Amino acid sequence: MKQIIRLFPEHYAPLLRKQVNWDITQEIRLRVNKALEVVDGNGVKTIANGVISSSDLSFVLNQVSQFSVYKFKEEMKEGFITIEGGHRIGLAGKANVNNSVVETLKNITFMNIRVAHDHIDNAKEIIPYLFKERKWLSTLIIGPPHSGKTTVLRNISRWIGCDNNFSQGAKVCIVDERSELAACREGIPQMNVGNRTDVMDSCPKAVGMMMMIRSMSPEVLIVDEIGGMEDASAVKEAVHTGVQVICSVHGQDLSTVKRRKDVGHLLEDEVFDRYVILERLKANSSYYLTVLDRQGKQIAQVKGEGNDGMVRGPNRLSRHNMGRF
Known part of the structure; x- marks a missing residue:
């Protein structure tokens, strides 16, 4: 370093x-x-x-x-x-x-x-579950502090914003209110967030989402740690315009997020097609990323950090079934 x-x-x-x-x-x-x-x-x-x-x-x-x-x-x-x-x-x-x-x-x-850590394959194994019928799915990343939410979002942006095994790179826009996702310095991202990714840095999320939709015509909009009624309303409005939104929120699981007055209604209204639940990171210990569908049913559970393999879940992960869940 x-x-x-x-x-x-x-x-x-x-x-x-x-x-x-x-x-x-x-x-x-x-x-x-x-x-x-x-x-x-x-x-x-x-x-x-x-x-x-x-x-x-x-x-x-x-x-x-x-x-x-x-x-x-x-x-x-x-x-x-x-x-x-x-x-x-x-x-x-x-x-x-x-x-x-x-x-x-x-x-x-x-x-x-x-200290910024750029883990290339942090989100590799969950990417196929966020893609269906030739389009990306609006997704909410849920996890407690120090669970790697920002790192997962950054790597999702990288995978979506570049050509990959099952899709061409999409137009991605990041609204980086806290300058953590892309970590721009003098307007230039210090992190690899994808070849087709544009960044609005240091801008409030609710304002930035609408600005990016109007000016940059994204296919996928990515924001970190939504919170408050204004952020939640902007997410819903963005989804209603036809943009896929991938964002994160603090929480232990679906039930804890549903109880929040500011963002809970997004789950009740089924704004998101997928949920990814993260565990708190621990040194020298594997942790898991659990993928749920719109109704909260588990689709898969994969290992994060240090092991990119599938560990358990109803579907086997391969290039042949990518995006078919």
């Missing part, structure tokens, strides 16, 4: 190389006068001899902002900056607020580096 290591003063480089398992690291947290903290699939640990001084954190901020905090003023209002490689740097300190709107951040003394 050279993009991250280069952000730190030189004496941190050997510590980060030796004490951090970059394959499973999720976050690196910096707090002035506290030890550098690493969050990974095994839990939380601190870096030995890695107490962050005020000058250390200032050094990292200068590297992140390319020595021009003003250049990233708008991003900083949202509390983060996206760097090369799609890594997202969360910022906290003193907020200058005017009429309930954050104008700028100053005295930044806390940082959270969210």
Whole structure:
């Protein structure tokens, strides 16, 4: 993870190389006068001899902002900056607020580096179940925090937006409100989201969905973590225009999402043709992606991370039955 290591003063480089398992690291947290903290699939640990001084954190901020905090003023209002490689740097300190709107951040003394992992085949085995009668199906990805929802959506975008074994690449539009799906930097996606994929970055989901429908004529619209009545209404309106919507939401299963006042009605109205239920990711442990049809009946269950094979389900996965469920 050279993009991250280069952000730190030189004496941190050997510590980060030796004490951090970059394959499973999720976050690196910096707090002035506290030890550098690493969050990974095994839990939380601190870096030995890695107490962050005020000058250390200032050094990292200068590297992140390319020595021009003003250049990233708008991003900083949202509390983060996206760097090369799609890594997202969360910022906290003193907020200058005017009429309930954050104008700028100053005295930044806390940082959270969210490490981006680009797993090519994360969604490979569920793709055939999202395609039927020569079209993609509107799909809701459901999972708790740290279940890989964003990664699955990103990889779905990649597969749909490129030619594959059973379909030509479709016109895909991503509305990336939090700059996590495509991780755009200066307008250019840092993540591979597909050859035919267009991105509206840092735009509220409800507004962005309608903008993309009007301006980019997508076949498939992808958004991350819908929440609130406005997002739900935009999803329903998009589906009614004939666009297939693939999005995610926080939840443990169908029942927990149905109970939500903001998005539950989308399930009651059967807006989605497919549901994909994710489990919380755990280090050195397989997890499963369960595919359900419109009525909530299980179609298949496949292994994620580290094993792309079918593990159980009523249908055998092959090129011969792709998209026929």
